[in-house]
Amino acid sequence: MASGTEVRHIDAGTAIEIASAALMGAGAGPEAAGLQAAHLVEAELRGHPSHGLRRLPTLVGRMRAGLLDPNATPTLTWGSVSALVVDGNRGFGPVTAYAAIEAIQERARETGVAIAALRRTHHLGMLSPYVERLGEHGFIGIVLSSTEGLVHPWGGVGPLLGTNPLGVAVPTADGGVTLDMSTGAVSAGKILDFAERGLPLPDGWAVDEDGRATVDADAATRGAISPFGGAKGYALGLTLGAIVGVLTGTAYGPDVKGTLDETHPVTKGDIICAIDVAAFGQRPGSTELASYLELIRASGTDGRRVTVPGDRSRAARAHAVADGFDVLDDLWLGLEGLADEHREAPTGVRA
Structure with missing residues (x-):
């Protein structure tokens, strides 16, 4: 409690x-x-x-x-002209991530696309500030992260997948689209926050250790988070985790450690991608996209505004x-x- x-x-x-x-x-x-x-x-x-x-x-x-x-100072090594291998040397996640972002921004101006693969760095936290930093400089920004095994497979029991979040920014002059989402129904931190506040969970967020749906946050910490969107969320989370693991050489699911505990070396991974819009002959800060997003915002019923990510x-x-x-x-x-x-x-x- x-x-x-x-x-x-x-x-x-x-x-x-x-x-x-x-x-x-x-x-x-x-x-x-x-x-x-x-x-x-x-x-x-x-x-x-x-x-x-x-x-x-x-x-x-x-x-x-x-x-x-x-x-720690991260070690940055170019594996190819546009592939940056980053060893965080067990340092803070934001310190490593922003160093990687500075490097791939500069390289993407030359190559159009640059990707950093991060390992041995700690929890990045919210992904939106990173992708927004890229968006501010005219890039589409993408970040993927792996996490501890916290999510049960669709149709399975046990925390075998990470929440494996995804962050994306597609910039316009007035903000554009910024996606920052977990592929679990909710983040592990949210479950812990509800447990600390003594609040019940919404239906569909989690199961207990026997795989039964629960609204008890304490029981959920001993069970597993549910994938968002059922089978499709499960498939997306598994795929994103596979991309991160393959490119960074880091662990998967239950073997990922180091963001929630104080006992294990960090074994998670992160991917950061910068795509230079100008390299594709397009203007950064698309006015066409801004107009389209405003159309969506104005589409609500009863005069209500619709939000975009x-x-x-x-x-x-x-x-x-x-x-x-x-x-x-x-x-x-x-x-x-x-x-x-x-x-x-x-x-x-x-x-």
Whole structure:
């Protein structure tokens, strides 16, 4: 059950400051800590606490266990003119991912398409900020990730597939399409968030350890997440995981470790792809696509606007940047405790 459901209202600047201090208290340098902290807070701003600050204590635990090197510099090796092999050297996911993005953007200007295959790097978190970064520079951005075995096969029992998320950005001048979705009915972080808040799950999200549908979040943590969309979601998740595993040489399903625990080396993989729209003779920021998306938005019944992928996240972010967001009180107190370890350390000494 949840350890507490009281919340407090936090602004983004304070959240980044506390999260950065917590990471520095465990040994991270200021730049890496700031980047990782900002990415966690970005998930909070977009209304996805499952990928936000609740991930930080696990990161700290992995740092203290020697499984995560917070100051690692990723190794970038070009396997071919447009294929980048990235060894994160056990570092933070955002640090590795943004380094890879900078490299493939530059290369895709020459080749039209460039792809990075990441291994030995930690949880990327929300995928939309990465693909949006590519979109801002005139690229179609695609990110695939593998995760721990959390999803049961369609017609099968047991957590044998990852939630294997997919992120895509197709830019227009006013935002375009930004897809950030799990191929499970929900992310593992969302299940844990519901469990911590003591809330029942919606129908269809998960099964218990015997394969029976459940709305009990605690039972779901011992069971498996259901694939979204039945057989089709199962097939998509399996296929995306296969692509990531083959290109990165990383593990599959139950053998993927390192984003939810504090005991195993990280064995997940990630793929990041940049496609230069201009290389195909097209203008970045398509006005035609923007007009089409507006047609869709205006198609709602009874005068209601239809959302396209990315709309809700952008609206949530704008509201949270202006007004702040809620964080579970127990979680926040824990983060403040971790931050105090950094603040109380002697000058030049890290906890």
